[in-house]
Amino acid sequence: MTTITREPLTETVRPERPSAPRRRKRPRVGTYVLILALTVFFIGPFLWLLLAALKTPQEWSSLPISILPKVPQWDNFVHAVSDMNFVGYAGNSLFLATMYSILITFSSAAVGFGFARLRAPGKGALFLILLSTMMIPQILTLLPTYVLFSQLGLVNTYWPWVFWGLASSPYMVFLFRQFFSSIPRELEDAAIIDGAGWGRIFFRIFLPLSRPVLITAFILSFTFSWGDYIAPSLFLDLDHTTLSVAITVWYQDPHNNVIPTVQAAAAVLYVIPVLLIFLFAQRYFVRSSVGSGIKG
Amino acid sequence: MTKKWTRYRKRTFYAFIGPWAIGFVLLTAAPMVYGFLVSLTNFDGSSSRWKWVGFSNYAELFGDGEAWTALLRTLGLTALLVPLSVAGSLGLAVIINRRLRAVGLWRTVFFLPSVVPVVAMAIMWKLVFNKDAGIVNAILGVASIKPIAWLVDPTAFYALVVLMLWGVGGGMVIMLAALQGVPIELEEAAVVDGANKWTVFRNVTLPMISPVVFFAVITGVIGVLQVFIQPLLLTNAAGTAGIGQVPTSNRLYMVQVYQEFFLNNRFGYGSAMLWVFFVIILGLTIVLLRSSRSWVYYEVDTEAEGAAQ
Numbered sequence: 001m002t003t004i005t006r007e008p009l010t011e012t013v014r015p016e017r018p019s020a021p022r023r024r025k026r027p028r029v030g031t032y033v034l035i036l037a038l039t040v041f042f043i044g045p046f047l048w049l050l051l052a053a054l055k056t057p058q059e060w061s062s063l064p065i066s067i068l069p070k071v072p073q074w075d076n077f078v079h080a081v082s083d084m085n086f087v088g089y090a091g092n093s094l095f096l097a098t099m100y101s102i103l104i105t106f107s108s109a110a111v112g113f114g115f116a117r118l119r120a121p122g123k124g125a126l127f128l129i130l131l132s133t134m135m136i137p138q139i140l141t142l143l144p145t146y147v148l149f150s151q152l153g154l155v156n157t158y159w160p161w162v163f164w165g166l167a168s169s170p171y172m173v174f175l176f177r178q179f180f181s182s183i184p185r186e187l188e189d190a191a192i193i194d195g196a197g198w199g200r201i202f203f204r205i206f207l208p209l210s211r212p213v214l215i216t217a218f219i220l221s222f223t224f225s226w227g228d229y230i231a232p233s234l235f236l237d238l239d240h241t242t243l244s245v246a247i248t249v250w251y252q253d254p255h256n257n258v259i260p261t262v263q264a265a266a267a268v269l270y271v272i273p274v275l276l277i278f279l280f281a282q283r284y285f286v287r288s289s290v291g292s293g294i295k296g
Numbered sequence: 297m298t299k300k301w302t303r304y305r306k307r308t309f310y311a312f313i314g315p316w317a318i319g320f321v322l323l324t325a326a327p328m329v330y331g332f333l334v335s336l337t338n339f340d341g342s343s344s345r346w347k348w349v350g351f352s353n354y355a356e357l358f359g360d361g362e363a364w365t366a367l368l369r370t371l372g373l374t375a376l377l378v379p380l381s382v383a384g385s386l387g388l389a390v391i392i393n394r395r396l397r398a399v400g401l402w403r404t405v406f407f408l409p410s411v412v413p414v415v416a417m418a419i420m421w422k423l424v425f426n427k428d429a430g431i432v433n434a435i436l437g438v439a440s441i442k443p444i445a446w447l448v449d450p451t452a453f454y455a456l457v458v459l460m461l462w463g464v465g466g467g468m469v470i471m472l473a474a475l476q477g478v479p480i481e482l483e484e485a486a487v488v489d490g491a492n493k494w495t496v497f498r499n500v501t502l503p504m505i506s507p508v509v510f511f512a513v514i515t516g517v518i519g520v521l522q523v524f525i526q527p528l529l530l531t532n533a534a535g536t537a538g539i540g541q542v543p544t545s546n547r548l549y550m551v552q553v554y555q556e557f558f559l560n561n562r563f564g565y566g567s568a569m570l571w572v573f574f575v576i577i578l579g580l581t582i583v584l585l586r587s588s589r590s591w592v593y594y595e596v597d598t599e600a601e602g603a604a605q
Contacts, residue, residue: 035391039405042462045420048431052423065434107315114312121306126313133324135514135581137522139550140574141324144331147341147563167319198308227413229525242413248529258532260423267419271412272552278411282404285411 053264055078060261073261080266084250088245092233093242096161096232097225104172105217111168113202114175117188134170139230140229146234157235161225172217175288179213180206216284223274242269328574336565341557353568363552363569367576368547370521378516378585382509385467390497393475403472410466420457422447445498448531453545455498459526467512474502474508503593510592514584521577525549528533551572555599 012208052060053076055069080086115127149155183206191201207214238249247266251259278285310317335353339346357363424430427448433443447556459522470537478501484494502509527546531538539555550603553573 006599008529031391031394031396035396035402038388038391039402042405042409042465044431045409047423047461048424049416049420052429060429063428063433065429065437067431067434107319111313111316114309118309119306120309123309126317129320133320135518135576136324137518137577139522139524140331140570140577141327143553143557143570144327144334144567145323147334147339148327148330149568150341163319166315167323168316170316198312201580202312223411223413226384227411227415229529230411231413242411247419248415260426260429261363263419264423269418271416273415274411274416275408279404282407285407286473 014050016024017051022226049264049267052261053268055261057259057261075267076261076265079262080257080269081250082119083262084246086246086266086269089241089243089246091239093226093244096158097222099158100225100293101166101218101221103162104167105214105219106167107166107168108172108217109176109207109214110202111173113180113193113206115144116177116180117206118198129172130170134174142230142234149235155235156240158240162229168223172221175217178211183209188268212284212287215281216288220288223277226274304322314490316438324386331567332571332580333570337564339563340561341563342561346409349564355566362547363549364470366547366549366552367573368522368544369547371521373548374517374520377520380457381461381464381516384461384464385510385512388465388468389471389475389482392472398490403469404466404583406465408465410463412463414525415529417459417462418526421455422463422530425455436502447532447543449543449545451529451545452527452543455530456526456546458525459530460520460523467516469507470508470512474505478504506592507594510588516579517584518578520543521573521580522550524548524554527553562596 022151051067051069054072054074055066055072055076057068059069115130145160146155149160154160187202187205191205196204226242227244228242229244229248233245236245237244238246245268247263251262251266253259327349336348336350338353339348345605376564388406392406396402412420425441427433427445427447430446432446436445444451446452482500482504483496486500491499527542527548528538528551530546531541531543533541538558539551542551549569550573553566555570556562556569
């Protein structure tokens with residue numbers, strides 16, 4: 001084969017990055033037209049939401065359809081925040097997401113460490129179980145969990161989120177396990193010779209090293225919990241629920257019809273935190289998606 | 297590596313994986329067993345006057361035409377959506393993998409919708425597809441096409457498909473990483489041998505990334521089968537009250553299950569439906585795993601597993 005050898009082929013490992021800048025022709029105009037069309041598809045709904053949030057209800061529903069509001073109705077945002085206890089619901093969302101994410105990040109790190117660096121009989125089988133639980137659709141366990149928890153009086157409390165957090169997530173365990181497996185043994189051996197126990201080794205060596213994975217796991221679970229609709233709609237009543245449920249239920253006119261413009265404003269406020277996290281931490285989202293796909 | 301000497305005691309391992317093991321037993325295994333027990337009763341969710349009914353829920357489900365129709369509809373959606381989204385995410389990745397100007401911007405644009413919470417997604421698309429005030433009908437109106445009520449039968453199904461495809465950028469990122477992992481020497485060698493672009497993609501690139509494509513298919517199938525919140529949120533009703541208003545063309549299996557639980561208060565019957573669904577999903581997954589042997593290409597790097605022990 002006509003490979004251009006960079007270095008003597010002593011390693012079997014493939015180069016991590018695509019070899020240097022790829023020698024490809026610059027794409028033609030057609031590609032950019034396609035990209036533009038795709039951009040309209042992906043960004044259009046955001047813009048339409050924003051425009052709806054700035055119209056009066058009459059403007060929104062009157063024919064012919066007007067694209068731009070005559071006067072931007074910032075008042076819709078005031079209504080979105082004051083027509084229901086927006087701050088309270090946002091607080092619930094924030095509290096649940098933060099608590100859940102901290103718990104699940106650390107429990108997954110611990111379990112990942114166990115599977116990566118420790119040994120005991122049954123480890124292989126347990127890891128296989130862990131991998132296969134990733135295949136169980138969540139909703140199949142969620143409904144029976146709801147029935148069970150309602151019998152135990154755990155509905156309308158935040159305890160389910162504590163339990164889910166403590167129980168770790170198979171997927172994140174897998175991420176941590178991959179990361180911890182790649183840390184050289186010498187580091188651990190040196191610490192053991194210095195007299196460190198597993199606690200010190202885990203907390204002082206492995207956890208600090210895994211900072212990028214910790215951030216990935218935290219961001220991922222935080223945005224998941226913030227965006228989750230099913231669990232809060234099942235487990236929490238309207239007094240305890242999160243923003244995601246609240247914005248679908250409130251904002252009704254006297255005839256029990258949802259006021260689309262105010263709901264749109266609320267939805268804008270609701271997605272902004274997620275979009276900000278995404279824009280500032282995109283590489284962590286990439287890492288989390290990619291980490292799941294490559295090594296199976 | 298010395299074999300006999302161990303760094304830690306065995307119980308340390310069990311302590312570390314304890315949270316997961318206990319969580320698995322209490323939050324996955326126990327609910328599933330409990331769900332099975334409930335499926336053998338006529339429990340209605342609240343009253344204490346329930347009784348064991350054996351397998352009669354399962355027998356009833358077997359003759360439940362609506363449930364079967366919903367199952368077929370769900371399988372149809374899966375058969376439509378999984379190939380579309382796998383091909384779509386691969387297509388986006390191929391575009392982004394070219395030497396574009398402002399490539400980071402386009403990647404962000406394509407990736408962004410996949411992180412939008414489902415509630416916000418549904419609200420957005422309801423506005424886009426709105427019969428009187430939606431942008432889709434506004435555009436169609438320019439071509440003097442009469443407004444279409446997208447969110448009711450029979451078009452609601454297509455609205456759902458579009459909504460689901462909107463998040464295709466999440467898969468793109470995985471595909472992109474896979475494409476960039478293909479050694480460029482392989483593709484160049486094929487070009488030197490006289491292959492055209494498509495042949496290179498079909499016979500070199502695609503086999504090299506087939507494990508990732510397979511992963512996308514498996515997670516896609518499992519993901520689409522359990523869809524139910526999107527059809528619910530696309531109705532006009534507030535919150536989960538929409539369960540009874542889901543248009544027929546969007547009555548997926550899980551919608552049906554949800555209705556048995558929370559509209560008809562038939563917890564026993566709903567639990568039986570869940571268990572049957574679990575078995576079906578398990579069967580599908582096994583079939584897919586088996587089929588993978590004939591079309592997924594794995595490079596020999598199994599020794600990496602051993603080294604990690």
